Amino acid sequence: xxxxxxxxxxxxxxxxxxxxxxxxxxxxxxDPPFEVLVVDDCSSDATAAVAEAAGARVVRLPFNxxxxxAVQTGYRYALAHGFDVAVQVDGDGQHDPRELPxxxxxxxxxxxxxxxxxxxxxxDEYLATRPRRFAMRVFARLVSAFVGQPLTDTTSxxxxxxxxxxxxxxxDYPHGFLExxxxxxxxxxxxxxxxxxxxxxxxxxxxxxxxxxxxxLFYTAKVLVAIFVGLFxxxxxxxxxx
Numbered sequence: 302x303x304x305x306x307x308x309x310x311x312x313x314x315x316x317x318x319x320x321x322x323x324x325x326x327x328x329x330x331x332d333p334p335f336e337v338l339v340v341d342d343c344s345s346d347a348t349a350a351v352a353e354a355a356g357a358r359v360v361r362l363p364f365n366x367x368x369x370x371a372v373q374t375g376y377r378y379a380l381a382h383g384f385d386v387a388v389q390v391d392g393d394g395q396h397d398p399r400e401l402p403x404x405x406x407x408x409x410x411x412x413x414x415x416x417x418x419x420x421x422x423x424x425d426e427y428l429a430t431r432p433r434r435f436a437m438r439v440f441a442r443l444v445s446a447f448v449g450q451p452l453t454d455t456t457s458x459x460x461x462x463x464x465x466x467x468x469x470x471x472x473d474y475p476h477g478f479l480e481x482x483x484x485x486x487x488x489x490x491x492x493x494x495x496x497x498x499x500x501x502x503x504x505x506x507x508x509x510x511x512x513x514x515x516x517x518l519f520y521t522a523k524v525l526v527a528i529f530v531g532l533f534x535x536x537x538x539x540x541x542x543x
Contacts, residue, residue, distance in 0.1 A: 305385040305409060309335045309401075310375030312368055313392030314342040317351045320392045324355035327390060330398040331405070338378055339392065340371040348392075368458075369476035376462075380471040388461045396459045400500040407496045408461045414493035415466050417452070417485070418459035418500035440482050443525065448489035452497060455482045459500060465539050466493050473537045491536050 309327045313320050320339060328334045339352035343365040352359050360374055372389060379387040386408055390396045400418060407413040421441075437456055444455045458481045462470065469491050475483035489495055 304333055306383065307331065307335045307386045307388065307405070308375070308379045308382075308384040309337045309388050309390050310372060310379070311337060311339045311352075311357070311390050311392045312342060312371035312375065313339050313344065313348050313352065314365070314371075315344045315346045315348060316392040317344070317346040317348045319394040320348055320357075321351045321355040323390065323392055323394055323396075323398070324352055324357045326398040327401070328356055330401045335388070335401075336384075338375055340374045342366060342368070342371040367476055369474055369480040372458075372480070373470060373474035373476070376467055376471040376474060379467050384467065386461055386463055387467050389458050391458060395502050397501060397503055400459070401461075404459065404461045404498050404500065407498065408463045412494075413496040414463045415485075415488055415495050416461045417454060417457050417495065417497045418502075419452075419454035419457055419497040420500065420502050421453040439525070440479070444482060444485055447486050448495065450489075450495065452485070452495070454497065455485045457481065459502070468539055469493065469537050487537075491539060493539075 311320065311323060311327075324337050324339065327337050337357040339349070339357045339359045341349040341352070341359055341361045343362050349359045349361050360378065362371065362374065366374070375389075376387060386405065388401060388404065390398065390401075396418070404416050404418045407416040421437075437454065440455045441453050445452045456479055460481075466488060469488060470484065473487065474480065475487065477483060485495065
């Protein structure tokens with residue numbers, strides 16, 4: 302049997318300081334090495350050139366689509382090129398590629414369609430401000446209720462997705478803020494099997510997180526409204542596994 306083809310999707314906006322190291326770490330983390338796709342979301346710096354120099358394929362978006370649009374571009378690439386598994390890895394260095402084998406394992410074993418790298422499954426070492434932690438806990442509890450299984454880290458974008466999930470997210474991926482929360486709900490509603498894997502995450506190497514303390518509570522309400530609306534969206538048929 303052939304080795305599964307794995308693609309790392311790295312959405313990046315003005316990450317020239319970190320994206321090169323991220324690409325090199327991903328390529329070194331697994332054997333055989335991943336193909337790495339950096340989706341440059343209309344950066345104004347040298348993100349694309351640095352990523353290419355490190356060995357990644359790069360898709361340059363002609364205008365800024367936001368994180369959801371960049372990630373969906375990666376899933377469309379994975380579907381069009383016949384990849385078996387896609388993993389999302391942030392371009393800012395927070396996700397440790399050494400954790401990739403653990404995140405991949407349930408998907409490669411056929412135990413899950415989506416494996417989410419959780420900062421809180423079995424550990425409470427991840428540091429966050431009180432409003433951020435409050436928002437994360439609210440999302441986790443409500444999404445757990447919606448999907449019918451306990452989840453601890455629905456805002457984590459460090460995740461592996463099998464072929465059924467690739468088909469779903471290539472066709473329909475949320476484009477709002479904290480799109481991973483909505484994607485978790487839509488995936489479960491479409492029949493994807495979800496599992497969490499404990500991972501350690503690093504501090505952001507450069508730049509600032511878009512989820513600041515002042516915006517956390519506001520976005521908690523905003524994302525919850527989006528989840529509620531999403532519950533009434535038509536489901537995307539996944540078809541049979543080929």
